[in-house]
Amino acid sequence: MTYRVAMNLLWCVPGVGGSEEYLVRQLLGLSEIDHDFTIEVFAPKGFSERQPTIANLYLVHEAPSDCMRREVRVLLEHTWLARRTRGFHLVHHGGGTLPRGGKSNTVLTVHDIQWTEYPHYVSPLKLRYLQRTVPSSVRRATRVVVPTHFVAHTLMSAFGTPLSRIGVVRHGLESSLSTEASSEAELRSRLQLGAGPVLVFPAITHPHKNHEFLLKMMVEGNEAWRDESLRIVFAGSAGSHDESVRTMIRMLGLESRVVLPGRVSAADRNGLLKMADAMVFPSQYEGFGAPLIEAMRFGAPVLASNCGSIPEVVGQAGVVAPLTVDAWNSGLLHVRSERSDLVSAGMKRAEEFTASLSASDLVREYHAAINGGAA
Secondary structure, three states: OOEEEEEEOOOOOOOOOHHHHHHHHHHHHHOOOOOOEEEEEEEOOOHHHHOHHHHHHOEEEEOOOOOOOHHHHHHHHHHHHHHHOOOOOEEEEOOOOOOOOOOOOEEEEOOOOHHHHOHHHOOHHHHHHHHHHHHHHHHHOOEEEEOOHHHHHHHHHHHOOOHHHEEEOOOOEOOOOOOOOOOHHHHHHHOOOOOOOEEEEOOOOOHHHOHHHHHHHHHHOOHHHHOOOOEEEEOOOOOOOHHHHHHHHHHOOOOOOEEOOOOOOHHHHHHHHHHOOEEEEOOOOOOOOHHHHHHHHOOOOEEEEOOOOHHHHHOOOOEEEOOOHHHHHHHHHHHHHOHHHHHHHHHHHHOOOEHHHHHHHHHHHHHHHHOOOOO
């Protein structure tokens, strides 16, 4: 028997970043493996233009709105989406919340519940919305899927959700991920990196990403961190904390040592990772942290914090350290001295996080939901 699954991506609007990437990569993985599901995608107006590969692989139903306003998206979930998905066996809601109407047999993806630990990192209005809707959504879903065991345990701790109702669906990199890489010489010239060592931090400037910690290390760290020839590339879009990061760079006199190219192309990302002494990742909270796996795939040793899901994702394939000056002093020396071994371990670790393996995890959870929700 073939089952019809509707994937609700109405929350996939420009700017959601990693959450959209997670589901899009699962869709790519589903196209690579055999399974007994027919997937149809329900997405905002303009989604097919932004994601042409998905539009070529799947039937995409575009809503009559771009869904940039949350209240519009919620209304469409309760009306347009509910009507359109009545004939499906299962509806997969990918954005962490569940409408109160529509198909009763559901899978709910919860990427993380960072707002329970860092409520001050979201606006008061959004916080009230999350507090009102997420616990209820988790209770009502037939099956809840999360990217790591860390997130599963936070749901159990915060909402009392039984682990038997939660499935871990790993993040995975698509087989078609571009391996094109800008040359080191070109990047050093174009980005004015000089001839010294380079560290890369590929992250949007949101507060929990913790760019300030790296700036602190460049002033208070050991000689390796204070090296005037050292360049750190903050390769990510401007987030809610962008101006604070730029202000701190100016106050500390680090304008010549911190490079801010914004979100870079895949070729530049790959080239930067290949040439970097390390991909540094001092984030205070991650539900997964896809840049960790991307760095391993492209040959960058990883030096990361020990926060959230990061130790689970990195495993023994990188250096995980508490957010202290002493620990990161040692960490940078470690990734330099053990570069070859860490690169090899990272590439092997990345093989465990592919889009096809992620899709296989998801198929398992779809079957569990159709069979009543328990593992």
